[in-house]
Amino acid sequence: PLASQKEVHSTSDEIVEIHANVDDQSGEGLGYAIERLMTAGAYDAYFTPIFMKKNRPAYQVTVITTSAKLQAMVDLLMTHTTTFGVRWATMKRATLPRTFKTVTTEFGEVTLKIGTFNAQQKVTVEYDSAAALADSHHVSLDAVRRVALLAYDKEDGMN
Amino acid sequence: PLASQKEVHSTSDEIVEIHANVDDQSGEGLGYAIERLMTAGAYDAYFTPIFMKKNRPAYQVTVITTSAKLQAMVDLLMTHTTTFGVRWATMKRATLPRTFKTVTTEFGEVTLKIGTFNAQQKVTVEYDSAAALADSHHVSLDAVRRVALLAYDKEDGMN
Amino acid sequence: PLASQKEVHSTSDEIVEIHANVDDQSGEGLGYAIERLMTAGAYDAYFTPIFMKKNRPAYQVTVITTSAKLQAMVDLLMTHTTTFGVRWATMKRATLPRTFKTVTTEFGEVTLKIGTFNAQQKVTVEYDSAAALADSHHVSLDAVRRVALLAYDKEDGMN
Amino acid sequence: PLASQKEVHSTSDEIVEIHANVDDQSGEGLGYAIERLMTAGAYDAYFTPIFMKKNRPAYQVTVITTSAKLQAMVDLLMTHTTTFGVRWATMKRATLPRTFKTVTTEFGEVTLKIGTFNAQQKVTVEYDSAAALADSHHVSLDAVRRVALLAYDKEDGMN
Amino acid sequence: PLASQKEVHSTSDEIVEIHANVDDQSGEGLGYAIERLMTAGAYDAYFTPIFMKKNRPAYQVTVITTSAKLQAMVDLLMTHTTTFGVRWATMKRATLPRTFKTVTTEFGEVTLKIGTFNAQQKVTVEYDSAAALADSHHVSLDAVRRVALLAYDKEDGMN
Amino acid sequence: PLASQKEVHSTSDEIVEIHANVDDQSGEGLGYAIERLMTAGAYDAYFTPIFMKKNRPAYQVTVITTSAKLQAMVDLLMTHTTTFGVRWATMKRATLPRTFKTVTTEFGEVTLKIGTFNAQQKVTVEYDSAAALADSHHVSLDAVRRVALLAYDKEDGMN
Ligand code: NI
Ligand code: NI
Ligand code: NI
Ligand code: NI
Ligand code: NI
Ligand code: NI
Ligand code: NI
Ligand code: NI
Ligand code: NI
Ligand code: NI
Ligand code: NI
Ligand code: NI
Known part of the structure; x- marks a missing residue:
């Protein structure tokens, strides 16, 4: 096991989930909005396809954030999407x-x-470091991920 | 069995399936477009949620039509959606x-x-007649559908 | 700026979001249900595609309403969808x-x-008035929207 | 009407809705996870397609459960999905x-x-019993459902 | 590299893609249909959520098969879905x-x-063998997949 | 009207639509793949959520390209997705x-x-130029789009 790994138990805190339904804005505008939300520090921002009255294919925009950032995220949604109303819950x-x-x-x-859950380890390859190598070596992202997990298993792994 | 039922075998003909990807138009505009396409005689017109480059949630518009109506449907897509190109296959x-x-x-x-397939009958309740009765009697569409199928089974049905 | 425009700040109130999962009703029946919900005064009612156990493609029905209308909306969901249970949160x-x-x-x-947000105005074309003109003049909804926004900008707009 | 039917009114209780967003696990792994969640007694477990940053098509996993089973369901999500965090609300x-x-x-x-709602009955055919007969008699599930509803209507039904 | 591996080049053949749009059948019935199609030897059978006229959330059923099995698959679609028409292309x-x-x-x-593509190997863990071990050892599918890939890499791998 | 505008009629040519179904790769890997496909000159590359056997939520990858680039695009799909097979049609x-x-x-x-269709013009704001200004002036993409269309209408527009 990893000597340097901080072995703490699962913590429990709170987040805010914000929803807005958008049926009068294009996907291009929504794609721009998500970048502004992520840049401003949303934990996550994403679209869910929904189907509304009058045959309208639409999207629900969801933002996951903290209560401290709630107002800033609502402001961004009001600025960068066409919605006239947003709703949220803790x-x-x-x-x-x-x-x-x-x-x-x-x-x-x-x-x-590397996450710790019960006795098990949960290992994820960080996207940005792997994508950079995939780009420069002209291989797939999965090829980089696989050799990275192999290297981890050889060093510290499940042996 | 239905005396009046024309017992012919499954026929084989051709249709045209038209696709357009739209990422710069709102759901409101797309909902309007589908009404124009259906009014003009499309067999079917519908939206499929897709996800494109630059984080763009979008919709693929599909129209099912005949080769005789292909040009008219392409014109409607060019007029009522923001697309600059459509593609189709027979x-x-x-x-x-x-x-x-x-x-x-x-x-x-x-x-x-009532459709005929092999020895079996395939029975569907026509939406418009059932929806009108559901409206006027304040019951669900499914309640009307169920009594209609029951009436059919009593008269001609599977006995 | 608009003289007649009431310049108040963003208000904060509460809504109720109701969810029901439906895997044993057809899209036809669900389309009928959404009309009943909107007619009864739901702020919004819409479908989200979901995928459930036993390979079942299904839909989550969501209704946005007030706590005053919660019971009426639950009744409509129980009547017009096949669900045996609904859930909701404020x-x-x-x-x-x-x-x-x-x-x-x-x-x-x-x-x-016209909405007011910070120093900015947010302008939306009302669908029904624009769709009626698009119908009668045989142009696209977007063509009507564009000339309406142009007329607004010339009169009061960003000059 | 059914003599044996317990005529009680709609009850109101509480459930917990758990969400996790997953963009680094395959559908194959997610399909396995849903089986573990259902086997462990979730009321429901399902996937919603979502679209995230960096052009990532992803899935939101939702579990509907009781507060008594919350911890067990969170454990299963941590074990069987790649997520490092889950969120929930009552x-x-x-x-x-x-x-x-x-x-x-x-x-x-x-x-x-058979559900009771206001004066109306709501009748659903149990999947497992109908699917077994459809399998053994080589007919469609809907054919079995239809004769089952017909049998019910003849015995106790809407007469 | 694998001594036993048959090193042939990518072959090119033909398949048939069949589509049917279904808006008057429940997800439960569709889930049953997909099992019948897969059991009958479809290469693949799947659902795409689509949004149709009259506010109808619906599904497109797609079957991938050979021209030799086309008629059998069309028969299964006619029997197990509510559709009155299917379309296909090679x-x-x-x-x-x-x-x-x-x-x-x-x-x-x-x-x-193990697939061969250019100089690279493409390795996939077969679901059924891994799921059986995950079940019996109470670990996640991904944990089994990971040790299987590790075992492969140690034996024959990228060294 | 635009003096410089080349008034030609709608041209008809051919494209190739490639499909691959992916249920054993994560959204993260797929998001990477789409960037490689677009960089290599695909007209479009996008994801459609689909639901497969064994409760698997999955994605269909579609690439729109020319017959000249078909082989290169198939190679990229084989390299950057986990699929063992792709299909295509003209x-x-x-x-x-x-x-x-x-x-x-x-x-x-x-x-x-600016597109020309029948007597009408079809005007679209190019995303990259508008997004750069929205970024530097801290306004929404739609605000930039609107003033751009206004400027166009004043100069050459629908008068
Ligand atoms: Ni290079
Ligand atoms: Ni290097
Ligand atoms: Ni009457
Ligand atoms: Ni919700
Ligand atoms: Ni007029
Ligand atoms: Ni939620
Ligand atoms: Ni029997
Ligand atoms: Ni197709
Ligand atoms: Ni055990
Ligand atoms: Ni063992
Ligand atoms: Ni296609
Ligand atoms: Ni500037």
Whole structure:
């Protein structure tokens, strides 16, 4: 196991889930909006396809954020989408404690995110580090992910 | 069995399937477009949610029509959607021979569409006649459908 | 700026979001249900495609309403969908203050909805007035929308 | 009407709705996860297609459960999906009182679920009993459903 | 590299893609239909959520099959869905040559499917063998997949 | 009207539509793949949510390209997605003749794409030029689009 890994238990906190329904804005405008929301620090911002009255294919925009950032996110939704109203509720949240670790592969260094849950480890390859290597070496993202997980397993893994 | 029912075998003909991807028009405008397409005689016109580059949620518009109406449908798509291009292909089609029959229920008369396939009958309640009765009697569409199928089964049905 | 426009700040109130999952009713029946819900005064009613156990493609029905109308909406869902259970939660809501204004275009009069947010105005073309003109003049909804926004900008707009 | 039917009014209780967004796991892994969740007693577990940042098509996993099973369901989500965090909220719920009844059809015995809502009955054919007969008699599920509803209507029905 | 692996080039053949739009059948019935289609040897059968006229959320059923099985698949669609018409077209297809290999893991034996593309190998863990081990050892499917890929990489892999 | 505008009629050519179904790759990997496909010159590349056997939520990847680029696109799909097979068909295509024009707004210069269809013009704001101004002036994309269309209408417009 990882010596440097902070072994804490699952924490429980709160997030705010904001919804807005949009049927009078194009996907192009919505794609721009999501970038503004993510740049401003939303935990997540995404679209769900929905079907509304009068045969309208539409999207529900959802933003996951903290209560501290609620007002800023509502402002961004009012500015960057065509909606005249947004709604939100507080939800409980549980997250895994996590550490980060860098492994060396034939393509270069890759960062892994390692969560601890019960006795098990949960390992995820960080997208940005893997995508950069996939780009420069002309291989698929999955090829980089696979060698990174292999490197991790050889070093610290399930042995 | 229905005396009046034309017992022919499944016929095979051709239709044209037209696709356009739209990421710069609102759902409101698309809902308007589908009405124009259906009014002009499309067999069907519908939206499929798709996800495109630059985080854009979008819709693929599909129109099912005949080769005789292809040009008119392309014109409607060019007029009523924001697309600068549409694509289409011819497909084979098989349809069931069908007859129509009216049954009397406690709510009023309902029209049924009856298809013949192998030895089996395929019975569908026509939406418009059933919806009108559901409206006027303040019951659900499914309640009307159910009594209509019951009336059919009592008269001609599976006995 | 609009002299007649009521300049109030964003208000905060509450709505109720009701969910029901439906995997044993057809789209035809669901389309009928949404009309009943909207006619009864739901703020919004819409479908989200979901995928359930046993390979079942299904729909989540969502209704946005007030707590005063909650019971009536639950009754409609129980009557017009096949669901045996619905769930709901209260959510906070923020809406923009809005005024309505009519502009004259080459196609006729169009109603605009104008929201105020920070120093900016948010202008939306009311669907029904624009769709009626698009129908009678055989142009696209977007063509009507565009001349209506142009008329607004010339009169009061961003000059 | 059914003598044996327990005529109680709609009850109101609470459920928990859990959400997790997953963009780094395959559909194959998610399909496995839903089986584990349903086997462990979730009322429902399903996927909603969502569209996220960086052009990522993804899925929101939702679990409907009781507060008593919340921790067990969160554990299953942490184990069987790649998510590092889940969120949940409590919702009110109303369900119809229901009874079960068996009817005899030409294909065999079929179980019906019968809800009571206002003066109306709501009848659903239980999937497992109907699917077994459809399998063994090589007919469609809808054919079995239809004769089962017909048998019910003849015995106790809307007469 | 795998000695036993048949190194053939990508082959090009033809498949038939069949479409049917269904708006008057429930998800439950559609879930049953897909099982009948897969059991009868469809390469694939799946649902796409679509949005149709009259506010109808619906599904497009697609079947991928050979021209030899076209008639049988059309028959199954006519029998097990409510559609009165299906359409199809022939498409070209390219598939990777593939071999199968069994590796031994701490959980038991897992089957891998190995494709060859250019100089690269493409390795997939066969679902059924991995799901059985995940079930019996109470771990996630991804945990089994990961040790299986690790075992493969140690034996034959990218070294 | 635009003096410089090339008034040609709608041309008809051919494109190739490629499909691949993916149920064993994550959204993260698919988001990476679409970037590779677009960079390599696909006309379009996008995801459609589909629902497959064994409760699997999945995605259909579609690429629109020319027959000249078919092989390159198939190679990219084989490399960057987990699919072992892709299918494709040729479709007819009609596109509007188009010109580009730059207008000056209070935020800076914006490029418009202008199509000609029958007697009507079809005007679209080019995303990249508008998004850059929205970023630097901290306004919404729609605000930039609106002033750009206004500038166009004042200069050359529908008068
Ligand atoms: Ni390198
Ligand atoms: Ni290079
Ligand atoms: Ni009547
Ligand atoms: Ni919700
Ligand atoms: Ni007029
Ligand atoms: Ni929710
Ligand atoms: Ni039997
Ligand atoms: Ni197709
Ligand atoms: Ni074992
Ligand atoms: Ni056990
Ligand atoms: Ni297609
Ligand atoms: Ni500037």
